[in-house]
Amino acid sequence: MIKAIKGTRDILPPESAVWNRVEETAREVLSVYGFSEIRTPVFESTELFARGVGADTDIVAKEMYTFDDRDSRSLTLRPEGTASVVRAYLEHQLHRDPQIWKVYYLGPMFRRERPQKGRFRQFHQLGAEVLGSDHPAIEAEVIELLQLFLDRIGVGETELLVNSIGCGHCRPGFLRKLQVALSEIEDRLCQDCRRRCRSNPLRVLDCKREACQPVIERLPSILEFLDEPCRLHFDRFLGYLERRDIGFRIVPRLVRGLDYYTRTTFEITSRGLGAQNALVGGGRYDGLAEVLGGQPTQGFGFALGLERVILLSRQGDRPASAGQPQLFVAPLGEPALDRASLMAREFRRQGIHCFMDFAPRSLKSALRLANKLQAGHVLIVGENELKTGQFPLKRMRDGRQILVSETEVVSRLENGF
Ligand SMILES: [Zn+2]
Ligand SMILES: [Zn+2]
Numbered sequence: 001m002i003k004a005i006k007g008t009r010d011i012l013p014p015e016s017a018v019w020n021r022v023e024e025t026a027r028e029v030l031s032v033y034g035f036s037e038i039r040t041p042v043f044e045s046t047e048l049f050a051r052g053v054g055a056d057t058d059i060v061a062k063e064m065y066t067f068d069d070r071d072s073r074s075l076t077l078r079p080e081g082t083a084s085v086v087r088a089y090l091e092h093q094l095h096r097d098p099q100i101w102k103v104y105y106l107g108p109m110f111r112r113e114r115p116q117k118g119r120f121r122q123f124h125q126l127g128a129e130v131l132g133s134d135h136p137a138i139e140a141e142v143i144e145l146l147q148l149f150l151d152r153i154g155v156g157e158t159e160l161l162v163n164s165i166g167c168g169h170c171r172p173g174f175l176r177k178l179q180v181a182l183s184e185i186e187d188r189l190c191q192d193c194r195r196r197c198r199s200n201p202l203r204v205l206d207c208k209r210e211a212c213q214p215v216i217e218r219l220p221s222i223l224e225f226l227d228e229p230c231r232l233h234f235d236r237f238l239g240y241l242e243r244r245d246i247g248f249r250i251v252p253r254l255v256r257g258l259d260y261y262t263r264t265t266f267e268i269t270s271r272g273l274g275a276q277n278a279l280v281g282g283g284r285y286d287g288l289a290e291v292l293g294g295q296p297t298q299g300f301g302f303a304l305g306l307e308r309v310i311l312l313s314r315q316g317d318r319p320a321s322a323g324q325p326q327l328f329v330a331p332l333g334e335p336a337l338d339r340a341s342l343m344a345r346e347f348r349r350q351g352i353h354c355f356m357d358f359a360p361r362s363l364k365s366a367l368r369l370a371n372k373l374q375a376g377h378v379l380i381v382g383e384n385e386l387k388t389g390q391f392p393l394k395r396m397r398d399g400r401q402i403l404v405s406e407t408e409v410v411s412r413l414e415n416g417f
Helices: 015-032 046-052 058-063 082-091 136-152 171-188 191-199 201-206 210-217 228-243 306-312 334-349 363-372 383-388 406-414
Strands: 043-045 066-068 074-077 101-110 122-131 158-164 262-270 278-284 299-305 327-331 354-356 377-381 391-395 401-404
Touching: 015 101, 015 122, 015 136, 015 306, 043 046, 043 082, 046 058, 046 074, 046 082, 082 101, 082 122, 082 299, 122 136, 122 306, 136 158, 136 228, 136 262, 136 278, 136 299, 158 228, 171 191, 171 201, 191 201, 201 210, 228 262, 278 306, 299 306, 327 334, 327 363, 334 354, 334 377, 334 383, 334 406, 363 377, 377 383, 391 406, 401 406
Parallel strands: 327 354, 327 377
Antiparallel strands: 043 074, 066 074, 101 122, 122 299, 158 262, 262 278, 278 299, 377 391, 391 401
């Protein structure tokens, strides 16, 4: 038997109804904050991610689904969303518009990670990006909307971690200091960290390995090296959070795994997943557009793993209601089925959630199935009923039954029987 590929999975009903609810809530919240949806292709040229995500990241080095197309062009299934959003912004010359651009995306991403709890090789992200503003208030506002979203879907006990990683002006001074500190303790770090010591020392701070943590904790903090504009930006950002009563913890090691981040970085973690497992990651990436060959463009955004959020969401406990029919149409016999299916068409056109039974069965068996499906009402369509034009409509809650004509069915259902 052919099975789904390891690291992928089917989202079946009724779980898919939970996904629908979470996605609907996301769209509602993002929409009231002025974000519109963007849909970018699921595959792009490999170069976009190699440049945009950074060749030294685990994503690009080990985890991308990259393949040659039939014309030998190298393509990659998108491992994240930001690079594509910025590519689209540049490609459609949206920087000419004086307004800031606020978009969100929702969809599958692809990374060949080791499978673990709540992680998949095809996984789903919700992300939002604000392009064209470097105001720290917009950063606080994005975090505010994330809190509203997590709150609405019932994800509690979250913690906001924040940091600033400076800019191209002040970071080099920190990196020199970091490199000196690293050269003294390099042999106590993992193999990946030792490689990063040379290629991208900042990312040593981001190492998730348990053994590296005590060493990393004693490394110098970037916050002591911020220049005046970066320090001011960070202080204002924290001030905007405080004014919103949003609690946070400053974590100087928080640098994010991607190369293009500048200034503000943040994560939202959940106690339900453990400290190393961020629910949301985000930050400012003013350098990305130039890395992709475009105009300098200020950017800020986040990405959130939907699998993890849904795992923690109390929505998962609620019974799915989407699948319960208002009306179960029970035809008795083949000629009745033909007419009944046309009646069902009319009910559905009028917005009634209607289950049409196609299996030949007795009335008793039809009622049993209607009960199992938690149908609100059952309409019995037999040959006698078709002759008289009067159909038994049964309310399942209390078993009450009335005779109605075809045209009365919808108004009866809408007016509570
Ligand atoms: Zn700076
Ligand atoms: Zn390490």
